[in-house]
Amino acid sequence: MSDRKRRAAGRRTSPVRPPCHFRDVSRNVWRGSAHPRDTRSGSGEPYMASTKERTKERQYPMPPFDLPEGDPFGPHNLPYGVFSLPGSTERTVGVRLGDHVLDAGAAARALGSPHVGLLASPTLDPLLAAGRATWSQVRRALTEWVTDPVHRPTVESLFHPLAGVTLHLPFQVADYVDFYSSEHHARNAGAIFRPDAGDVLLPNWKHLPIGYHGRAGTVVVSGTDVVRPSGQRKTPDDPAPVFGPSVRLDIEAEVGFVVGVPSRQGSPVALADFREHVFGLCLLNDWSARDLQAWEYVPLGPFLAKSFATSVSAWITPLEALEHARVKPPERTHPLLPYLDDAAAESGGYDLRISVALNGHTLSDPPFSSMYWTAAQQLAHLTVNGASLRTGDLYGSGTVSGPEPHERGSLLELTWNGRDPLELPDGKRTFLEDGDVVTLSAWAPGPGGARVGLGEVSGQVIAG
Numbered sequence: 001m002s003d004r005k006r007r008a009a010g011r012r013t014s015p016v017r018p019p020c021h022f023r024d025v026s027r028n029v030w031r032g033s034a035h036p037r038d039t040r041s042g043s044g045e046p047y048m049a050s051t052k053e054r055t056k057e058r059q060y061p062m063p064p065f066d067l068p069e070g071d072p073f074g075p076h077n078l079p080y081g082v083f084s085l086p087g088s089t090e091r092t093v094g095v096r097l098g099d100h101v102l103d104a105g106a107a108a109r110a111l112g113s114p115h116v117g118l119l120a121s122p123t124l125d126p127l128l129a130a131g132r133a134t135w136s137q138v139r140r141a142l143t144e145w146v147t148d149p150v151h152r153p154t155v156e157s158l159f160h161p162l163a164g165v166t167l168h169l170p171f172q173v174a175d176y177v178d179f180y181s182s183e184h185h186a187r188n189a190g191a192i193f194r195p196d197a198g199d200v201l202l203p204n205w206k207h208l209p210i211g212y213h214g215r216a217g218t219v220v221v222s223g224t225d226v227v228r229p230s231g232q233r234k235t236p237d238d239p240a241p242v243f244g245p246s247v248r249l250d251i252e253a254e255v256g257f258v259v260g261v262p263s264r265q266g267s268p269v270a271l272a273d274f275r276e277h278v279f280g281l282c283l284l285n286d287w288s289a290r291d292l293q294a295w296e297y298v299p300l301g302p303f304l305a306k307s308f309a310t311s312v313s314a315w316i317t318p319l320e321a322l323e324h325a326r327v328k329p330p331e332r333t334h335p336l337l338p339y340l341d342d343a344a345a346e347s348g349g350y351d352l353r354i355s356v357a358l359n360g361h362t363l364s365d366p367p368f369s370s371m372y373w374t375a376a377q378q379l380a381h382l383t384v385n386g387a388s389l390r391t392g393d394l395y396g397s398g399t400v401s402g403p404e405p406h407e408r409g410s411l412l413e414l415t416w417n418g419r420d421p422l423e424l425p426d427g428k429r430t431f432l433e434d435g436d437v438v439t440l441s442a443w444a445p446g447p448g449g450a451r452v453g454l455g456e457v458s459g460q461v462i463a464g
């Protein structure tokens with residue numbers, strides 16, 4: 001039944017919900033076995049469920065509608081991904097609710113939604129390109145589909161347990177850029193790589209968000225194995241470079257921002273337009289071979305040390321789900337040029353709490369709120385020369401490290417370049433070993449004290 005017909009039918013039957021069927025917002029569960037506006041008889045007469053349907057209804061409460069209180073993937077979140085079912089190669093857009101995924105395209109079709117073209121798609125690309133107003137409409141529609149009991153009989157069978165589906169890279173990555181925007185990380189990296197320099201922070205650092213262009217084609221979805229890269233390395237004491245597998249393979253805990261709406265070449269994107277272009281964010285692990293990096297990256301920056309794999313989470317959280325997580329960035333210690341000056345403009349700071357785990361042991365909890373340069377400033381800088389944006393552009397925040405030792409987002413910092421090994425239950429550890437599994441996870445403050453789960457990005461290192 002279409003939205004229009006359903007509304008008309010709903011009006012014919014009962015415009016007022018009797019109190020026995022209500023949404024208990026505090027517990028985020030539906031009460032009552034069927035909604036009064038259930039008009040499946042089509043005649044206006046009371047609807048009589050068949051035995052089969054009654055059996056189905058007796059299964060209430062059942063996931064995913066009846067989520068436990070405070071579920072970080074409740075209807076306040078609704079991140080987007082792309083999934084396929086077992087035995088099928090067909091990919092389609094899904095929306096996460098609890099530990100289930102809603103086939104959003106099938107739901108749109110079943111409910112006669114005008115958004116079916118955006119959601120019945122093998123990638124998020126059409127939705128990303130659709131722009132802010134449509135993003136809001138689709139989110140409002142999805143919220144209604146998963147919270148209004150009148151839709152329950154239609155959409156319930158379109159949920160699949162997450163454990164049974166395959167999650168894919170949800171959008172085609174266009175260009176990929178990585179920044180270097182945590183002051184704590186930059187100071188630590190400076191102290192490690194340039195111990196004899198006067199100021200560990202390079203002179204440009206407080207004036208522009210430093211970045212480098214990465215390799216879009218090697219961005220992989222969470223769960224993809226990461227092959228240990230080989231390359232050249234040379235320590236200052238080595239007489240000549242040697243070639244072989246990296247012996248200092250590392251992680252970088254980051255947040256990735258996903259561009260939806262393109263921009264015209266020659267037209268910079270202002271700070272205030274951040275929200276018009278950026279759809280949402282994901283978690284990102286910028287795998288880094290520190291030994292290859294140290295030898296190759298002067299003076300042009302990282303090249304092969306970071307281009308072999310970049311992992312992203314399967315779920316893209318729309319910025320609209322993160323309204324309660326918006327924060328002001330740290331105090332600016334240097335005057336900023338007008339295009340970066342966020343004193344009065346969009347700041348783009350977010351309070352995201354990240355966790356870094358190695359083989360199940362938590363190593364650190366980097367706080368994203370401590371990032372000096374924000375996503376809005378990064379986008380303004382990325383385009384200030386007139387470089388255009390494309391749908392699917394991805395940019396990494398840079399390694400997230402807080403001021404405390406337990407808030408560092410890389411093994412480089414956590415072990416001080418291998419000098420101070422970590423004591424883990426399975427032994428001492430400096431850099432990554434074959435077989436290691438690294439998992440970044442995160443959450444953000446949401447409405448009414450709820451958390452917004454940002455999912456996880458995980459990858460296992462395998463021998464090259």
Ligand SMILES: O=C(O)/C=C/C(=O)CC(=O)CC(=O)O
Nearest residue numbers: 179180181189190193398399
């Ligand atoms: O300061 C350096 O010499 C090196 C820094 C990094 O490797 C960090 C990097 O790639 C960018 C980031 O993720 O912050």
Ligand SMILES: [Ca+2]
Nearest residue numbers: 178252286399
């Ligand atoms: Ca990085």
Ligand SMILES: [Mg+2]
Nearest residue numbers: 176214215216
């Ligand atoms: Mg590229």
